Amino acid sequence: MKNKRIGLFIIVLCLLGVCGVRFYYVNQNVKLPIEENFSKGEVVPFGDDFNTNADEIASGYTLQVLDSEILPVDEFLEKYDNSGEIVADGFTEYYYLVKVSVGNVNNRDGTESGISLDQIPLVGTNYFMLMDYVVFELLNPDMPGSSFSLQLGTKKEILIPYAINPQVHANYRRLQNDTPKLQLTEYPHHKLITLN
Numbered sequence: 001m002k003n004k005r006i007g008l009f010i011i012v013l014c015l016l017g018v019c020g021v022r023f024y025y026v027n028q029n030v031k032l033p034i035e036e037n038f039s040k041g042e043v044v045p046f047g048d049d050f051n052t053n054a055d056e057i058a059s060g061y062t063l064q065v066l067d068s069e070i071l072p073v074d075e076f077l078e079k080y081d082n083s084g085e086i087v088a089d090g091f092t093e094y095y096y097l098v099k100v101s102v103g104n105v106n107n108r109d110g111t112e113s114g115i116s117l118d119q120i121p122l123v124g125t126n127y128f129m130l131m132d133y134v135v136f137e138l139l140n141p142d143m144p145g146s147s148f149s150l151q152l153g154t155k156k157e158i159l160i161p162y163a164i165n166p167q168v169h170a171n172y173r174r175l176q177n178d179t180p181k182l183q184l185t186e187y188p189h190h191k192l193i194t195l196n
Contacts, residue, residue, distance in 0.1 A: 033190040037181075040065045040194055045105070049185035051119040058115050060107025061150075063184055066157065067099040068195040070164070070175065080139060094164040096122060096129065096175070098182060098195065101157050104150035114149030122162050122180035123192070129180065135161040 038044045042065075046058040071079065076095045102115055117136070122129040136146055139159045150156055164175070184191040 031188065033187045035190045035192065038184075038191065038193045040068070040196065042193070043103070044184055044191060044193060046115075046185060047189065049187065049189045049191060051183070051186045056116060056119065058107070058113065060105055060109075060113075061115055062103045062105055063115075063120075063182075063193075064101045064103075065098060065182060065193050065195060066101055068097060070094050070096050091165045091167065092132075092163040093166060094175075095132070095135070096162040096164055096180070098122070098160045098162070099157065100160060100182075101155050102150065103155040104152050106152070107149075108152060109149075111149050114147065116147040117158070117160060118146045120160070121183050122195075123183045124175070124178045124180045127178075127180075128183075129162040129164065132161045132163040135163070 043062050044064065046061045046063070048057055048059055050057050072094055073092055076097075107113060118131050118133070120131070131146060133146060137143070139161060143158065148156075179194070179196055181192040181194055184193060
């Protein structure tokens with residue numbers, strides 16, 4: 001019985017050793033993303049970088065943050081909801097609105113590639129916010145959706161809404177102390193654009 005325990009102990013040690021060597025080998029070659037920070041107003045190229053999927057590269061496209069504002073829900077509805085179509089969900093307290101200009105500088109793929117705005121979050125130190133799809137469609141009625149392509153040499157101004165729900169994201173006071181940035185891409189270059 002004692003020999004079986006010693007044998008089992010040796011097998012477990014060998015497996016742990018193999019796992020440790022494999023862990024070291026895999027992680028010694030990991031390339032961490034290079035963080036690049038841009039200011040509001042700068043025209044930032046997507047390049048060959050991406051957010052969640054390497055197949056969604058928007059090479060040839062650029063994005064420029066033109067303006068941003070935080071509005072309480074009632075002020076937001078008063079300013080942007082002329083038709084009364086936006087229904088307050090009861091959870092959202094503020095909307096963070098980011099006005100951007102997206103351009104196709106040299107992408108010749110036509111409708112085969114383009115921009116997916118739902119992959120561009122606002123990020124803070126330890127939180128992130130995704131675009132509100134329903135409000136996006138109401139604010140941008142001429143858009144075909146949050147994913148689109150542009151003809152070569154054209155630009156489009158778009159208003160991207162981010163709903164601030166303090167139970168999920170962050171509260172307004174926290175946003176004042178930890179202003180989010182627009183995360184254009186995550187890898188291999190982590191491109192962040194300041195909003196103020």
